[in-house]
Structure formats: structure tokens, C-alpha cells
Amino acid sequence: MKFKTTAVAIAAASMMAGAASAAEVEVLHWWTSGGEAKSVAELKKMMEAKGHVWKDFAVAGGAGDAAMTALKARVVSGNPPTAAQIKGPSIQEWAKEGSLGSINDAAKDWDKLLPKAVADIMKYKGNYVAAPVNVHRVNWLWINQDALNKAGGKAPTNYDEFFALADKFKAQGLVAIAHGGQPWQDATVFESVVLGVGGAKFYNDALVKLDPTALSSPTMLKSFDTLAKIKTYIDKDASGRDWNLATAMIMNGKGGMQFMGDWAKGEFTAANKVSGKDYACVAAPGTANSYTFNVDSFAMFNVKAADAKKGQLDLATAIMSPEFQEVFNLNKGSIPVRPGVNKAKFDACATKSMADFDSTAKSGMLEPSFAHGMALPSATQGAIVDVIAKFMNSNMSSKDAVAALVKAAKTK
Amino acid sequence: MISTPSADRWLPKLVLSPTLAASLIFVYGFILITIALSFTESRLLPNSEWAGLERYEQLFDNDRFWTSAQNLAIFGTLFIVFSMVVGLLLAVMLDQKIRGEGFLRAIYLYPMALSFIVTGTAWKWLLNPGLGLERIVQQWGWTSFTFDWLVNPDKAIYTVVIAGVWQSAGFAMALFLAGLRGVDSEIIKAAQVDGASLPTIYRRIIIPSLRPVFFSVTLILAHIAIKSFDLVMALTGGGPGTSSDVPAIFMYQFSFTRGQLGVGAASAVMMLMTIMAVMVPLMYAEARAGRDR
Amino acid sequence: MTLLSRLFLYFVLLLAAFYALAPMWVMLSTSFKTLDEIREGSLIAAPHAPTFAPWLKAWGTACSGVRCDGLKPFFLNSLVMTIPSVLISTLVGALNGYALTHWRFRGSDALFTMLLVGCFIPFQVVLLPMARTLGAIGLSDSVFGLIFVHVVYGLAFTTLFFRNYYLGVPGELIKAARVDGAGFFVIFRRILMPISGPIFMVCVIWQFTQIWNDFLFGVVFAGADSQPVTVALNNLVRTSTGVKEYNVDMAAAIIAGLPTLFVYIVAGKYFVRGLTAGAVKG
Numbered sequence: 001m002k003f004k005t006t007a008v009a010i011a012a013a014s015m016m017a018g019a020a021s022a023a024e025v026e027v028l029h030w031w032t033s034g035g036e037a038k039s040v041a042e043l044k045k046m047m048e049a050k051g052h053v054w055k056d057f058a059v060a061g062g063a064g065d066a067a068m069t070a071l072k073a074r075v076v077s078g079n080p081p082t083a084a085q086i087k088g089p090s091i092q093e094w095a096k097e098g099s100l101g102s103i104n105d106a107a108k109d110w111d112k113l114l115p116k117a118v119a120d121i122m123k124y125k126g127n128y129v130a131a132p133v134n135v136h137r138v139n140w141l142w143i144n145q146d147a148l149n150k151a152g153g154k155a156p157t158n159y160d161e162f163f164a165l166a167d168k169f170k171a172q173g174l175v176a177i178a179h180g181g182q183p184w185q186d187a188t189v190f191e192s193v194v195l196g197v198g199g200a201k202f203y204n205d206a207l208v209k210l211d212p213t214a215l216s217s218p219t220m221l222k223s224f225d226t227l228a229k230i231k232t233y234i235d236k237d238a239s240g241r242d243w244n245l246a247t248a249m250i251m252n253g254k255g256g257m258q259f260m261g262d263w264a265k266g267e268f269t270a271a272n273k274v275s276g277k278d279y280a281c282v283a284a285p286g287t288a289n290s291y292t293f294n295v296d297s298f299a300m301f302n303v304k305a306a307d308a309k310k311g312q313l314d315l316a317t318a319i320m321s322p323e324f325q326e327v328f329n330l331n332k333g334s335i336p337v338r339p340g341v342n343k344a345k346f347d348a349c350a351t352k353s354m355a356d357f358d359s360t361a362k363s364g365m366l367e368p369s370f371a372h373g374m375a376l377p378s379a380t381q382g383a384i385v386d387v388i389a390k391f392m393n394s395n396m397s398s399k400d401a402v403a404a405l406v407k408a409a410k411t412k
Numbered sequence: 413m414i415s416t417p418s419a420d421r422w423l424p425k426l427v428l429s430p431t432l433a434a435s436l437i438f439v440y441g442f443i444l445i446t447i448a449l450s451f452t453e454s455r456l457l458p459n460s461e462w463a464g465l466e467r468y469e470q471l472f473d474n475d476r477f478w479t480s481a482q483n484l485a486i487f488g489t490l491f492i493v494f495s496m497v498v499g500l501l502l503a504v505m506l507d508q509k510i511r512g513e514g515f516l517r518a519i520y521l522y523p524m525a526l527s528f529i530v531t532g533t534a535w536k537w538l539l540n541p542g543l544g545l546e547r548i549v550q551q552w553g554w555t556s557f558t559f560d561w562l563v564n565p566d567k568a569i570y571t572v573v574i575a576g577v578w579q580s581a582g583f584a585m586a587l588f589l590a591g592l593r594g595v596d597s598e599i600i601k602a603a604q605v606d607g608a609s610l611p612t613i614y615r616r617i618i619i620p621s622l623r624p625v626f627f628s629v630t631l632i633l634a635h636i637a638i639k640s641f642d643l644v645m646a647l648t649g650g651g652p653g654t655s656s657d658v659p660a661i662f663m664y665q666f667s668f669t670r671g672q673l674g675v676g677a678a679s680a681v682m683m684l685m686t687i688m689a690v691m692v693p694l695m696y697a698e699a700r701a702g703r704d705r
Numbered sequence: 706m707t708l709l710s711r712l713f714l715y716f717v718l719l720l721a722a723f724y725a726l727a728p729m730w731v732m733l734s735t736s737f738k739t740l741d742e743i744r745e746g747s748l749i750a751a752p753h754a755p756t757f758a759p760w761l762k763a764w765g766t767a768c769s770g771v772r773c774d775g776l777k778p779f780f781l782n783s784l785v786m787t788i789p790s791v792l793i794s795t796l797v798g799a800l801n802g803y804a805l806t807h808w809r810f811r812g813s814d815a816l817f818t819m820l821l822v823g824c825f826i827p828f829q830v831v832l833l834p835m836a837r838t839l840g841a842i843g844l845s846d847s848v849f850g851l852i853f854v855h856v857v858y859g860l861a862f863t864t865l866f867f868r869n870y871y872l873g874v875p876g877e878l879i880k881a882a883r884v885d886g887a888g889f890f891v892i893f894r895r896i897l898m899p900i901s902g903p904i905f906m907v908c909v910i911w912q913f914t915q916i917w918n919d920f921l922f923g924v925v926f927a928g929a930d931s932q933p934v935t936v937a938l939n940n941l942v943r944t945s946t947g948v949k950e951y952n953v954d955m956a957a958a959i960i961a962g963l964p965t966l967f968v969y970i971v972a973g974k975y976f977v978r979g980l981t982a983g984a985v986k987g
Contacts, residue, residue, distance in 0.1 A: 026929065029770070032940035034948050037768035044771045057929040058770025059936065060943040066924055069668040069832065072457060073925040076833050077840030093456050093671055181563075182649055237542035239563035239652040244949045248744040270948040271744060379455070382670040386476060386654055393565050393653030411470075423889040424808035427800045431820060431864065434857045438835070439823040446830045458833060502721055505714055514973040518966065519722050522729070524914050525965030527935060529942055530958030533951065534731040537748045544749055578724065586910060590903035594873055624869035631865060632911070635824045642920070663829040673833075680830050687825045695821045699814040 023311030026055040027298070028074075028084040030067045033060065035266060039331040046318045052311045057081055075099055075301075082312050086130065086299040088121060088374040094299055095124035101302040101309075102127040106316040113320070113338040115361035117368065118295055129300055131319040134334035136294040137353045138261040138369040139192045139287045142268075143280040144250045147172055155282040159196065159226055162285040166233045169256030176233040178255030180241035183389040187371035189259045190227055190388045196286030197223045200365040203290070207370040210380070210409045216402055224391065224398035231392060239393070250279060259284055261294060261372070265349055266333040281349040283356070291360040294372040295337060383411035443684060449677035456671045467674040477679060480657040481686075483569050487658065488637040490573045491580070495633050496626075498577060499584025504614060506585070507592045517589070520582035528579065532646020535575045536562070539647075565655035568648050572640070572656060575647055580636055584629050591625035592618065627698045631691075638687065659683050736760065736956035743951050759950070763957035767950075769940040776941075776957055779934040783917060784964075786848050786933055790855035791912040797856070798863020798908060799901065803893050805864070806871040807879045817868060823861035828921055831858070839926060846928025854926055855916045862915075863908050870904035871897065906972040913968045934961050 025047055031040045037058075044054040059067040071084050075097075086094060094100050107128040111119060114132065122130045143155060147169055156162035166176035179185060195203045198219040205214035214220065238246070247267045249255030258264065268279055275281055282288075298319060300312050318324055325336035330345055335354050343351060360366040368374035373381060387408045391401045450468070453461035471477050502520060506513050523531070538544040539562040549557040561567035595618050603613045641660040644650060650657040659679060667676025735743065737755040765775040772778070805817050835854060836845065844850035874897065882892045923933040938961045942954045 032770050033768050033944040034950070036944065037770060037773065041771045041773075054771070055929055056770045056772060058772075058940055059924050060940040065665075065669040066920075066939065066943075069664075069921070070924050072668065073832055073836035074846075076457060077836040077845040079840060079845055090671070097457050099457075181652055183651070183653075235542065236560065237540055237563055239568075240536060240540075240648055242949060252745055266948050271741065378669060378671045382665065382672075389651065389653040390475075393651065393655065420808070420883075420889045424804035425810065427804050427889075428816065431797060431801055431860050432816065434860060435820050435823055438831070438838075438857050439826050439861075442830050442834045443826065445834050498721070502718070505718055508714060510714070510718065514970070516718055516722060517973055518969050519725050521910070521969045522962070522966055523725055525918070525962040525969065526732075527918055527920070527938055527958050527961060529920075529939060530954055531728055531732065533954070534728040534735075537731055538728060543747075548749070578728070582725070583911065583914075586907055590870075590907045593903055594870070624872050628865055628869050631821065631824055632862070635862075638825060639827065641828075660827065663827060667829045668832075676829055680827050683827065684825070684830075688822065691825065692818065692822070696814070696818045699817045 022051055022053060023082075023305075023307040024053045024055050025083070025308075025311045025315055026057055026081040027315070028057040028059065028067060028071055028081045029298075030058070030060050030085055032058045035331045035333070039328045042324060042327045042331070043315075043318060046321075046324055047311075047315060050314050050318070052314060055081075080301040082303060082308065083131075083298040083300050083315055085296065087295060087297050088368065088372075089377050090373065091121060091130045091297065091299050092124055093377060095129050099301055100124065100129040101300055101312070102129060103131065103300050103313060103316045104128055106313040107131075107320075110320065113340075115357075115366055117361070117366045118293070118337060121295065121368070121374065122297060128316075130297045131300070131316040132295050132297045132337040133319055134296050134325070134329050134332055135337050135353075135357060136261050136263060136296075136334045136369075136372075137356070138188060138292040138294050138372060139195055139284040139290070140262055140264070140349075141192075141257055141259055141282050141284045142247065142250055142264050143257045143282065144169075144174070144253065144255065145276070145278055145280050146253065147174055147256050148280060155280055156285050157288060158286045163229065163233075166256065170233065172256075174256045175235045175249060175254060176256045177230060178246040178249040178258040179234045179238050180243045180246045181234075181239035181392065182241070182243070183385050184371060185243055185246075185260075186388050186392045187385045188261065189230065190223070191292060191369060191371045192259050192284035192287060193226050193230070194220070194223045195290055195292060195367070196284055197226055199286075200290040200360075200367055203292075203367050207384075208368060208375045210376070212406060212409070215406045215409055220402050220405065221398050224401045227388075227391065228398060261369075262335075262349065262353060263333055265347075269333070275347065275349050281352070289360070289363070290365040290367060291356050292367050292369040292374075293357070294369045294374055296334075377412075380409060380411050383408035446677045446680050446684075450674060450681050452674055454673040454677070456673065458673060463674060467678040470672075470675050471678045471682070474675075476654050476657055476662060477659075479654055480659045480662045483656060483658050484638070487569055487572055487576070487640070488634065490570070491576045491637050492630065492633045494573065494577045495581045495584050496629055498581040499629065500588050500619075502581070502585040503588035503592055506589060517586070520585055522582070523579045524583055528642040528646050530646075531579075532575070532643065535571075535578075535647055539571050539574070562648065563652060565652045568652060568656040572644055572647055572658075576637070576640065576643055579643065580633060584633065587625055587629050587632070588622065591622045595621055623701075624698075631695075634687075634691065638683070732955040732959060736952050736959065738952050740948075740950060740952060759952035760956040760960070762950075763941070763953045763960055767941050767953055767957065769937040776934055776937050776960055779932060779937040780964075782848070782927070782931045783933040783935070786851050786855070786923075786927070786931070787913060787916045790852045790859065790916050791909055793852075794856045794859035794863050794912055795905065795908050798860060798865075799867045799897075799905070800893065801860070801864040802867025802869075802871050803897055804889075805868045807874070807876065807892075808889065817864070820861050820864055823858065824865070826858070832921070832925055836925065845926070846930075848927065848931040851922060851926045851931070851933075854922050855919070859912050859915065862911060866904055866908045866911070867901070870901070874900070902975045906975040910969060910972050914965055917965050 029040060031037055047054050059070050074080055080099060104127050110128060118132055122128055122132055150172060151165055151168040156165050169176040194207060202214060202219055205211040206220060243260055244267050246258050247264050250258055251271055251273055273279055303309050303312055320338060322341045325338060325341045329336050335350050335357060343354060370376060384405060387401060387404045390396060449458055451463060452459060453463045541560040541563060546557060546559045561571045599617060600613055603617055639660055640658055641664060644656060644658050644661055648656040650661050663676050663679050666672045731749050734751050736759050738752040739756055742752065763775055764777055766773055767775045805813055839845040839850040844853060878896060879892055882896055918935060920935040920939055924936050927933060938957055941957050
């Protein structure tokens, strides 16, 4: 009986709180299944605790392309959601169209919390228009630990060691490099190679600033040569393979290593594999002191009503809160974007990622991932990905690839 | 001469008018909007900043566009021909008072009922040399057997034909079957009395009388071929590389994923013009031929 | 027909059935495997420890966004959207086809040709202008808007089906009825409707399949509360960086296709009925 009265009281209180500031917060996102969906559910809980109503607009699709289509239709019909999962330079593109609103009121201390490389992406003309959720590191190399032990146990730190190891894996009867031949996976490998061959500054000049000298430099030629050599260690059936099947090859002892972002960890964890015992997570060759990041974020659309704006600001605050950053990233396999989050529950790979994130932010070696839509406008990125995919699937020479790359970089 | 009551003079037109209005606005109106967009700077969202022919220059300069156009020609032709032949053969065979006809019909049709986002994965596994057909046949002992079209940039588009025919031949069969069931059985009996063999009857009498059905099937299959998006996306993703790209994917990516709405619109205009050049004479000929019956 | 050719006939039919069923086998066997078994890599072998769990998960507990109750709740959305769309577009198509064949007027052939162009309009051309139109008339993000869109873009096909079917109906029949004083709708109801069984079913099969399986219009025009089952299926299957559960994906795809299969089986009965009606028609 007593329990019942309390329940009623709480319900009444929350209804009153709701009446004071209840806003329907509609959020469009593409985290629709498994751990990702659970992560978003945490955000929903936090918003409901603040008395808001969460309206879920979940649309999956490779890096959100279906979600982006739905979003465009919504904006054109004059009925945008409160917030939508948009990342990288696309935030600037949307802001340029005049669709986004400032959330500075919720972001007073964000300049101190976020590395500049990340903060710049979240801002348009000096105002915060988006809230970052997590950081994925892209330049990881995942290695089959058994095979590595048999081959001497030392993870490669440059491409000479890498190819020596690949030869040993081949001798063990493995597919040395487990890869899925889909354009975005090809681009992921390419980006790690460019970073490893040319270093962070070259990466930035070439794939972020699109400097023609860097793009047509011998270093770029060497990157393509390296990529061409990597190609020879990939099995012929790789074309079209999903990335997680490539990861499964590492797990079931058919593959040696895989270039992939840290979401691969989710696959290992789901199969009860442990880092250091079943697999090793190391930085891709030559990239130990640099870091390509893939930051997911929610862009905030123009809302007029005062209570809706309040809901939007509450959403931004909730996203950046240490509590949410912790649970979300534990579920998702990524790391928090801000300091001050309890690190106790994160695993070894994630802790390493956190340390590298901090140190590269200070050293200026923190670079946006080009393959994952963090560095370039979507049109340019797409054109460059087309070149890489073509290179990976034809006899195109490195020289021709460089020429095609220079041309693609001019796409606007 | 029949004296038409006045109501019947305007009723047919009245019945057709909502469809006509919908077509004028939602087909022709939208085509005009797209044509207009193809001359603008539109990127993420539509805008009206004039860009002249720049979008078309960009389009024609893009290798992927030409690859995709060529692939549509290959895929479209093979897909329509094979689906039609398989569909017609199945329909004729099912029309021979087959036991379990309803069951077989449902089996042939079922591929169309499944979302290709997922069946595409199944096909991808079946056609992958390391997982599917090639491996099985090799395990059976025929070790030199190869079937690697899926991962071969020159052949990938043909695997799309295989899966496409799988998906759509059933519907072609259903259309033909409905047509066969409408053929007058008296004519067939008369021909049999005259001593004509069954294949001759089909070739000379029945199949020619299905001309409108052929037209429907062609139109439907052409529609499926041109709009093939899920099919290619799930099976090859346009790959290896961009070797099995088709216009539907090209248009979608440029319009919605890559923020180049203007280029996407230009490609849509080019495609519509090509289709109209091929299909409209065919359609009008059919429409008029129908009148002469 | 000789016994031998009859046997050959069945052989070919079964071969075709095999072709139709091969991917189904992959889907079914995968849907009964555990994820661990799938990771081991023989993707098209039979499951060695069959489990029903993926099916239960697909139906009742898989997540689509923050909502984790499987495909179940989305079936109603899909039915509410599909049934009216199919019926309206089929009925209007039947009337159109009838008017275009037996009530010709000047320009009716050109009109038919003009309508057919609608078969080929690419989705890309439709999405954004339609979004704006629906927004302007207040139908955006609603099931009514979605039904409207499906009817509009289904009419070209339904008109085509009925027009070409009604071509085969002898004009004398209609003329005779008009001499008897029957009007436009009376002739349609008394003469055309009773013999339309097969084509009606073909049309329903086509429209039901197209609309039930449509993803793009559903995701763009339905709004968050009335998303059809294909959107949920897509959300389940196309995870971006999460763990891929092929077994649940396959089970979900088969479940999502069941209503369409049901329509095929029911429609199949009318094929036979159409046979007798067609024979009478003469």
C-alpha cells in the first residue's frame, strides 16, 4: 500500500515536472541494433528522467545513407527532427543550408573539454551546432594472437616488419590479411597506409587539406605501392565480404590480421575472445604516435518553441555528461570524447586508445578519419573513395592512381 | 449506331481524370522540377542558384556514370530476356494440368516476396567462390570447377542477372499464366482436331495471342531492371570496385549520400530521356495496335 | 502426351523449383544456427545444433532503435498501409483500364502512353518534391501520406494490367449491353467484374508485393510512429558498426515475407477460378 502511494506521488511529480518543461525530443539516428541500440536507450532514459518525451526515429543503413535521405525529406517538408546523427564536415554542409541552430548555452565549457580538432568539427562560425558522443579510433590493426606467437610474437611497427610478418602468416597457411572488398573498407586500409607511410602531417596535407603537391608527391605514390603490395596478401574471395566476416576469419584461425576501426572489438567481445590472449590490438604499422578519429555526433536543428529549445539544450548537456559518455561508450566499444570519465570499466584496448587520444591531441597528431566522413565534404570523399576502390579491384598502376586521385580531389 | 446516354459521354473521362491529374503533377511535374534542379548548384538540399550545364559536364566526366549506363544495358537486356523466357516456359509447363500446380506456383513466386536486403546476403554467400557453389562442387570431387563471377570485375554484373532472374521470373510466369488461362479452349480443341501438335498450337496460336501480355511483362521487367537498387546493393554493392554499378545506385548516391543533388538530377534526366526514347515509341505502338483489334 | 515427356516436364519444373529454393535453403539453415556456428565459416551447410532462438528474437525481442520488441509491432503498421493502398490502386486501375479499352475517346491512346511513363519515374526524382508536397498539404509523416504516395505511383501499373486484360474482352459483348441500355458502371459490374478474377489477382500480387516490400517510401514518408515492417527489418539487418547477427537477419526476412506468401497462396486459388470464368467468357 505504501509502495503504491509513493509510486503515485512519483508519477504525479514527474507529470508536473513534465508539464513545466516537457518537450518532445525527436532524434534521428542509425544506431538501430544490438549494443548500439542499447547505447541510445541510455540517452533516452536520461532525457525521460529530465521530464522530456523521447521520440525515436531510427533508420539504419550503411553509415546512415538511408537515414540521411529520410532526414532530407523531413527538412524539405518543413518538419525537421530536434536532433539528427550527422558527423564530420556534413555538419558544416547542413549548417550552411541554414538548418542548424546554436547550442552554445549548453556548451559553455566544451572548448576546455574537447580537443580542438574535434571542437572545430562541432562548430559553425564559432557556434556549437552539434554535440559529440564518442570517439572511434580507425588506425587499428587486429592480429590473430596464436599466429603472432608462432611468428615470434612481435607486432609490426612499420611496413617492412608488416610484410615480413604477412609472409610468415602465409607460410602458416593463413590468409595473411583478412579484408572485405567494399569501398569503405578499402578506404579504411588506404587511410591507415597513408598515415603510416607519410606520417600525420602528410596525411593532413593530402587527405584533409587536399594539397595538390602532397597528393601528387612520391610519398603518395609509395602509399599506393604499399597498398598494391597489401592487395597481394588478400584472398581472392574478399570482394564484397562484410567487415565482420573478415574479423571472424581472425577469430577462427583462418586470417592473420585485419585493418579495421575499434568497432571490431565488439565482434571479438561478442564471441568471448579476449585481447592479449586471442587477439592483439595494435596501431596500424607506422601510426603508433598518431590517431585517426571517427567521432559520432548529434547535430541540432532549428527549433522555434521555447520548450523544444530547452529539450534540445538538455539533450546536448546529457550527451556530454560523464555518466552518459561512460555507459554509452562501454556499450559501443568506443571511448569518451571528453576527460573526466571513470575509466575503470574500460578494457585494455580502450584504455590504450584513451591514452593515445590524449597524447596525440597534445602533439597535434590527432587527425580526422577520411574514410569515415570526418575530413572532407561528402562529394569529395566519395570521388576519392571511387578511385581507391577502382585501384583495389583492377590493375591500375600506382602512377595512374595518383593522377586519378589528384583529379578526384578537385570534386566539389 | 448506339445512342450514348449523356452520362456515359463524360463518365469515362471523369473516371480517368484523377489518374490524369496525378500523373501530370506527380510524374510530369516532378520530372520538370528535376530538369530544373539539374541546372542548379543544388548540393545537400534543392536550391535555385543557376549553374548552367556544369552538372552535365561533371556527369559526363565521371567514369562511374558510363560504367553504370553500360551495366544497365547489359543487365537490362539479359534480365528481361531470361526472365521472360523462364517465365513463359514455366507458365506453359504449369498449364499442362500439373499436379501440385498451386504449390509450385507459390515456390516460383516466393523469391519476390522476400526483401532483397537479406536474400542478397544469401546469394552473396552462394556465389562466393570460397563459401558457396564453387566450394561445394570442388568438395564433391570436381576440383577444377571454378565459378568466381561474383569477385571478378568483368563478370560481376552477370551474377546480378542470375539473382535478378531468380527474383522476377516468378512474376513473369504469373502474368503469362493468367494470360494462358484466358485463351479460348475451343480454338485449341479445333486445332487439335485438325491434327496440329501441341508445340505447334502454342507457337502458332496461343503465344501470338498473348501479345498484350508480352507487352505488360516487358514493361514490368524493364521497370524492375531500371530501378534495381537493393538487388545490386545487397549482392555486389556495385563492386568489385565500381564494376557492377548501375544508374539507380549512381543517382541515389549522388543525390542523397554525396550531397551532389545537381549531378544526381542530371543523371536522372539523362536516364529518363533514354528510357523515353526507347520505351515511348514501343508503348504508343502497342496502344494503337490495341485499337485495331 | 507420352509418359516420358510428362516425366521430363516434372523434372524441369522441379529443377526450376530447386533454383527458386536454393537461397531459401541458405536462409533457413542460417536462421537455425547459433552465431558461433556461423563464425566457424561453413555458411551454407546444415545447422548441426539447430536452435529456434533467432526466430523468437526476430519476432519478439530484436531491437529497432530504442524499441526492442522485434518485428511484431511493425506488422500492424504495414497492414494498415498496404491494404488500402492495394485496394484503392487496383480498383482505380480496373476502372481506368475499362474506360481506356471499351470507352475510347479521341486521345485515349496517347493518354494511356502518357500514364505508362509513370512506370519509369526514378525514386530519386520523387522523394524531395513529394516530401515538400506532403508537407504543404499536411500529410507528411503520416500513414495517409504514405498510402497516397503508393496509390499515385501504383496507378500506372494497375491501369496497364487491366487495360491489357480487357483488350481481350470482345467489344461485341459491351456493345450488346449498351444496346440493352446498360450504362458505364452497370456494364463494368455485370460484365467485366465477374471475369476479372485472374488479372485482379495478378494486380493484387504485384501491388501487395511492391508496397509491402517498399522500404524507401516507407522510411521517408511514414514518420516515426507508423514505420512499416521493412524499415524495422532494415534497422535490424543493416547495423553500422555493431555485431551482425545473420541468423536473426535471415529469420526476420522470412517472417517479414510471410504475409506476401499468404497472398500468393490465396491468390493462387483464384487463378483456378479465373480459368473457368475465362473459359465461359469465350
